[in-house]
Amino acid sequence: MKLELCTKPARSGSRASEISVFKTQCGLRSYARSGLPLVVASLFLFLASALTVAHAEGDPSAGARKAYTCLGCHGIKHYVNTYPTYHVPKIAGQHEAYLVAALQAYKNKSRSHPTMQANANLLSEQDIQDIAAWFASQGVSSK
Secondary structure (H helix, E strand, O other): OOOOEEEEEOOOOOOOOEEEEEHHHOOHHHHHHOOHHHHHHHHHHHHHHHHHHHOOOOOHHHHHHHOHHHHHHHOOOOOEEOOOOEEOOOOOOOOHHHHHHHHHHHHOOOOOOHHHHHHHHOOOHHHHHHHHHHHHHOOOOOO
């Protein structure tokens, strides 16, 4: 960090014509001229917009149309996959964030199930958000 000097006019009646002080003592004008407030404000706006995009809400009505394939397994009570033998969970009423994370994990293959990986691979990020929003909006069924 470079430490610069700035000058201020001397008070009338002073012997010196100028008083040199460190830049940090020159007030807000030097701080504002440094561009730092603009950089900080830009960074804040960038992070705020990135967080908004990262947490985009899904559309449950669009998700209802996109979830027909999901209901073939997740909508059937006591459904068991034949190979490998796997109890398919009912996901109606599940937390939206959990469903989004699960579908993204299947899509990037960090969660393993061949059928779910294949289905998740076909979904866009918006599809995932919409389907998760629709399942989350459904009440948990005791039937």
